[in-house]
Amino acid sequence: MNITITPTESTGVSRRLQITVPADTVTSYEDRAAQKYATQVRIPGFRPGKAPPSMVRKRFPEAVRQEAIELVINDAFRQAIEEQGLTLAAQPHVHDLKANPGEPLAFELHCEVRPELNLATVTGFTLTRRETPVTDETVTEQIDRIRDQRAEWSPAEGKAAPGDMVTVTLATAEADGTLPEGKEYRIVLGGGQAIPGIEEVIMQTAPGESTEQPVRWPDDFPDESQRGTTKRVRVQVKEVKRKALPPLDDSLAREVGDFDTLEALREAVRKDLGEHAKREADADVRGQLLEQLIAANPFDVPTTWVRQTVEGYLKMYGVPEGQQGRFAEEFYPMAERQVRRDLVIDALSERESLTASAADVDARVEELATARNADPGQVYAQLQKSGRLAEIERELTEERVFAWLFERNPVTVA
Secondary structure, eight states: OOOEEEEEEEETTEEEEEEEEOHHHHHHHHHHHHHHHHTTSOOTTSOTTOSOHHHHHHHSHHHHHHHHHHHHHHHHHHHHHHHHTOOBSSOOEEEEEEOOTTSOEEEEEEEEBOOOOOOOOOSOOOEEEOOOOOOHHHHHHHHHHHHHHTOEEEEOOSSOOTTOEEEEEEEEOOTTSOOOOOEEEEEETTTTSSOHHHHHHHHTSOTTOEEEEEEEOOTTOSSGGGTTOEEEEEEEEEEEEEEEOOOSSHHHHHHHSSOSSHHHHHHHHHHHHHHHHHHHHHHHHHHHHHHHHHHHSOOOOOHHHHHHHHHHHHHHTTOOGGGHHHHHHHHHHHHHHHHHHHHHHHHHHHHTTOOOOHHHHHHHHHHHHHHHTOOHHHHHHHHHHTTOHHHHHHHHHHHHHHHHHHHHSOEEEO
C-alpha cells in the first residue's frame, strides 16, 4: 500500500504515527469492500456474491464506505508497524480520523511498545536479610488466635462491652431529620464494623431498650460527604452475647488437629511461624534486590499492562463494581511494581538462559508427588488439567533468576 508514515511522538514506550493514505488507494479498497459486502446482501436479479461492485456501491454507499475505511485502517496500521519495526505491547488506537469521500484518508495511530530492558547494572546492591525471631510470646499469641476462632458465643446479661457481639436495630436520620424504620445488624464491638460513636450508644443501651442520640461521623469516614457530620441515631439493642474461649489444655490440641498434647501443638505452631518468618524474609530481600536493580536500570512500562494487572486484582479480590474506581487507584502502584518485576525476571531469564526446562518442571512434580505420597503421573495430569504447570515453570524460573542475582549480590543477615 502506498502510504505516508510520519512519527509524531516517541516517548518512553509511547509511539504516535501520522498515517495518510492516497484517495485513489481508498477508492480501490471501496471496490474490495463492495465485493466483500456483496456476499452478505441480496440484490434482485443476481445470485449471492455475483452482483457488480459498482451496483453494490450504489445500493449501499454508506455500508461499503465504512467497510472500506476499516480495511484501509487495518492494512495501513499493520504496514506502519512493520515498517517502523515496532513490537506492540497492546492493540493500538486510532485517533483524529479524517475520511472524507474523494480525499486522502488520514489518522493518528497511538501505540505502546514492549520496553527494551538493558539491565546493565546487576551487581553492587546492598541487601539485608531481617528474619523475625519466633518467641514464646508470638507462639502464645497464635494459639490465642486459634482459641478465639473456636470460641463459643453465649447470651450475656447487662449492657454490652468491647468484644461482645450484639444484635441491634439501627436507624439514622434522613436529610430532613426524620428517623426511618431501622435495620437489624449483628456487630462485634471493637471490630470496626460500626463507627465509634454508634458503638458508644450501643454500650450505653441495655438489652430490650432503645436510645436516640446525636452521633458525629469520623473525619476519616470512607464517604467524604459524610465526614464530620452529626446525625441523630436510634439504637435498639435486642441481644448481647459474650465470647467464651475453650480451655487451654490437651483437648484443645486434639480438637485443632493431630496433636496429643498442648505442647505438641505449641511446637507445630512454632515451626509454622518459623517457616512463615523465613518466607517473609525471603520475599523482603528479593524485594530489596528488585527495587535497587530497577532503580539502577530505569525503564518505562506500558500503562495497558498495568491496567490489565489492576483488573486482575479487582477480579481476584472480588471488588464490587461500584467501588472499583477507588480500589483501582490504590492497586495501581502495586500493579506497576508487579509488571516491572515480571519484565526484569523475563529479561534476565532470557539473557542468561535461566528459563526452567521441561525436565526442571518434571523434577518439581516428582517432589510434589513424593510429599503427597502420590503417583507422579497422576499429579502431573492434575496439574496439567488445572493449568498449574505454567505456574510451576514460572516459579522455577524466578528461583533460578534470584539465585543468579544473589550469587553476585551477597546478603547481610541483620
